[in-house]
Amino acid sequence: MSTIVNCEWLHERLNDDPENMVVVDVRFYLNDAEAGRKAYLKDHIPNAVYLDLEKDLSDKPQKHGGKHPLPDMETFVAKLGNIGINNDTDVVIYDQSNDMFAARLWWLLDYVGHEKIFLLDGGYDEWVNQGYEVSDEIPTLTSSKKFIPDFQxxxxxxxxxxxxxxxxxxxxxxxxxxxxxxxxxxxxxxxxxxxxxxxxxxxxxxxxxxxxxxxxxxxxxxxxxxxxxxxxxxxxxxxxxxxxxxxxxxxxxxxxxxxxxxxxxxxxxxxxxxxxxxxxx
Structure with a gap:
């Protein structure tokens, strides 16, 4: 199926088959590095976890390598397991709307060899506009999994x-x-x-x-x-x-x-x- 999915698809999956799915909120604002996390804490799609562009999806900039170099891959792969993602997990990523940060996580997951990656078309704005439920409850991560990378x-x-x-x-x-x-x-x-x-x-x-x-x-x-x-x-x-x-x-x-x-x-x-x-x- 397509990498791009709509809110109705995600809503049905969350109701019918939530066990093997992780929803990731990656909202971020380049002019305010804490704004995305604050927005997540205020409200988000139920059970979504948060990953930060500069703390999770990038490494710290050095003299060379650019402003948002790729994260340390051993650390990144460990984080995937910690938030419940293994090689068989469906991962749905959303941004505020259709912004660049969701695609950044899509690329990283593709790079480490994950195959079941989806982007929510329209992002959080579309989810809210269609009247679906939101939550301010932070999910408790109780069972970590192990992701085995296959670097592309x-x-x-x-x-x-x-x-x-x-x-x-x-x-x-x-x-x-x-x-x-x-x-x-x-x-x-x-x-x-x-x-x-x-x-x-x-x-x-x-x-x-x-x-x-x-x-x-x-x-x-x-x-x-x-x-x-x-x-x-x-x-x-x-x-x-x-x-x-x-x-x-x-x-x-x-x-x-x-x-x-x-x-x-x-x-x-x-x-x-x-x-x-x-x-x-």
Whole structure:
């Protein structure tokens, strides 16, 4: 079935078959690191657990590696078991709406080899708008499980691979940020503006329709029609988070050879010798 599920599907599963399902709330706000957790504590989908972008889904930034480097994988895998996820558990992830953070957890779960991952279309806003029950009760985690990882290392590209494949033309690099940031007209987060030379701009929010819902596979295929399905595609953004919706969308549209550059632009500019381009490619 599709990775994208609706509120009715989740509501039925929670009523009929809740035992082998974990619902994860990943609400987060880049301008207020505690706001997502506070929102979860106020109310959430019943029995949902909370994972934090910067405490659970990322490691602390270093000199190189970007603003949101991948978490230590041994720790991440242990956390999965601690919140009740093993290899057979259905995992449903939701954000405030269809934001980038749910896709970040989807990508991490896919990277460690989990197969039963779902995103709630419309996120928490849609759940509330449809009148489904919410709760402020924090679930008690009494029975941890063990998740056995099967790392999909071919889905990650580091900076050296990006450089090599951009020089040889062996891959297409996507920049998932808003167009004004890609063009270098504005940069709210980093000391340099522009993009990695050769990158093509596919704003991640373009995978959503006018209502903010996920586009259909056919619509996503049209969104990426300028890209060849025979090519390797490396997806970047600012720090490896908003790239993840594009990766999910590309996979949904039938692209097989898709990688994440986790450090993305924030890693690229941490090396003074790396050039940055402004304007159209």
């Amino acid at each position: 290392k071919y889905t990650v590209a580091d900076i050296e691979e990006v450089k090599e494949k951009m020089e040889t033309g062996a891959a297409t690099l996507i920049d998932s940020r808003a167009r004004a940031r890609y063009l270098g007209k504005t940069e709210p987060l980093y000391i340099k503006a522009g993009h990695i030379p050769g990158a093509k701009n596919f704003f991640w929010k373009d995978v959503l329709d006018d209502r903010g819902k996920w586009k259909s596979p056919a619509e996503l295929e049209d969104n990426f029609s300028a890209l060849s399905k025979d090519d390797e595609i490396i997806v970047s953004c600012g720090s490896g988070v908003s790239a993840c919706p594009n990766i999910l969308a590309l996979r949904t549209a039938g692209y097989k050879n898709v990688k994440l550059y986790p450090g993305s632009f924030s890693d690229w500019i941490s090396y003074p010798e790396n050039k940055v381009t402004k304007g159209e490619e």
